[in-house]
Amino acid sequence: MTAILPMMTSPDSDRRNVRTLVVDDSVVVRTVIERILNADPGFTVLHKTNSAENALAYLADHVVDLILLDIELPGQSGLAALPQILQVNPDAKVVILSGKCEEGSSAAVEALALGASDILSKPGSGSFGEQFPQALIERLSRLFGDRPVTPPLARAVAPPVTSPAVAPLACIGIGASTGGIHALSQLFEGLAAPLGVPILLTQHLPASFTIYFAQQLSRMTSLRVKVAETGDLLMPDTVYVAPGDAHIQLRRSLHGRVVILLNPERTAAGNLPGVDPMFSSMAEIYGAGVAGIVLTGMGRDGTLGARDIVTAGGWIVAQDEASSVVWGMPGSVAGAGLTCAIMEPLAIMNFVARRGKVAA
Template sequence: MLIVDDSVVARAVIARLIDASDRFSVVGAVGNVGAALEFLARATVDFILLDIEMPGVDGLTALPDLIAAGGGAKVIIVSSSVDNGGAATVQALAMGAAETLVKPTASELSARFGAALVAKLEKLCEHPGQLPPALVVRSTPSPLPGSYSPITQPAVSRSIGMPTTPLARRATGDDYDIVAIGASTGGIHALSRMFRELPSGFRLPIVITQHLPASFMPYFAAQMALLSGRVCEVAVDRLRIRPGRIVVAPGDAHLKCVRLSDGGAAFRLTHEAVASGCMPSVDPMLASLADVYGARVMAVVLSGMGRDGAEGARRIHDAGGCVVAQDQETSVVWGMPGAVVGSGVADAVLAPDAIGRLVASRRRA
């Protein structure tokens, strides 16, 4: 791997901690972005450890160029600037960083920090299998309907009961009524690519469960609003599902969809343990949407480690909905989408920009 850090001491200590792992090794350590680009022009690495605050070109500014020069290398931001909940963290992840880790002061670089860094590297090495050769991806995009009128915000109903039947299909000629997205490591970058393909007239509600701590969620929601050009809000209990909005799960609760007495739907926040061990988890979000919307759901599972979302995707599939998984080539970690593909419930396996075009078409894969 390559270390890019202007501190000579930090480069030496981090290299020693990594080399001590017996699994990873440092093949280059440079002090600025220019030297890093020169190194990557003649060498190949699997990981780039990148500091943000450096003289000349800073790490965030250089991130797109380093990702391109790295030829598939995963970039981990190792910097004191990526503190818990910091805007720089979400910005880095949205720009394509695979992970972030807070770098302590040079005097505090220790075996504990080294263990945390190696643990992140090990998780990013996860590759649970290849795409089954029999899977065929089909999609027939069609133009979006014309423009839509602004939607006023109805009052949130307090009369919430558990659904018994899916919401009735609307006579729109479209194939689904809501888009549900699950993601983890690498998901923010995939979301940014996906949202670039959605036109301003796309008004279907979008709900996202992204694995991030609660303190990150306001920054994440702001980033999604900026990328999508529409309102994005962190879910609160009993939040009504409305057209034209993006709702993201808070970092400390699951999202579950329930049916309202007036025929609409809302989210409840829950905190029960789930099989994946994630909080929030993609599985309860997808499973509850399958109960309420039935075949009218498009579920998208993006890059992330582990299997969260695989069971929920099966529920969507069994209810007649559409399930789309990110392809292995563009995933930072193909754990979550790979588990969906491996279970045989994916209707399409696509790169994020192609997923965005499919979602915009409002047609099934």
């Protein structure tokens, strides 16, 4: 029996009409996705095609806001074509919609590292029920919910704090969510030389992603990368990745060494892992020696912890809006007046190195 697709209404009537390209080798899937998106006032499918080559040809002459891309395509795979697609239409958000790129798989993490904004598992062509259309619209709406039809008023962003660092750099904390894996690849690309301090990293990902994410991250940097475990002794030039089911927090051992203590309790906002508990714990242990970096992501996770870092004498750098997939998390700390700089990821580590040396 064929499922009836319900009419969708957007919760945000001001959201602009998102111009969409659907790339899938199944005519059934392309038709169903078109019906789902065109039933919502926030989306319009401009074009559908069955191959990456046809998609690239279309994008050479047309601009879209969203590309729903399958992985398994005739000819060039969606994963292989992803860098070219983003090069041709760099402002578009690419969402991988595939039954062969499940959340937690190595292909999913690779797609996110290459610049995909999100990953969605696609049901089989005969199993589109009532839940999938609603889930698809809600997931995509979160990517475009802050994009109004009319040009926005200037966003209120407090001027960056320009005072110099007051203590030598002792530890770096990084928080990221949607679009974060691609931003992290640029961040570590900008690291010219090891900084001699431990790096704590919280990327919002399910627990099933953790191992593949750490493996992908180790290919982005010469630094040692490991998934954080309770009892880990913090070592310089090592990246400690929060597992998907716990926050990274810190404590001092009886001998005064700093070790990791994982906390599996969700934050009040529901985040797990969360940037706020990691930042707050870093501030408590390292005080003015902390540098926090907030990258692209939805929501406000990191703002409360960033305030603790600044109160302790540390400092915060945020990713700029232009390079962010979603300027929620970095925009929140910027709007709260907690940043000493706002810049693209490629420039952040050089800034951190220079500012850290000034204090030393």
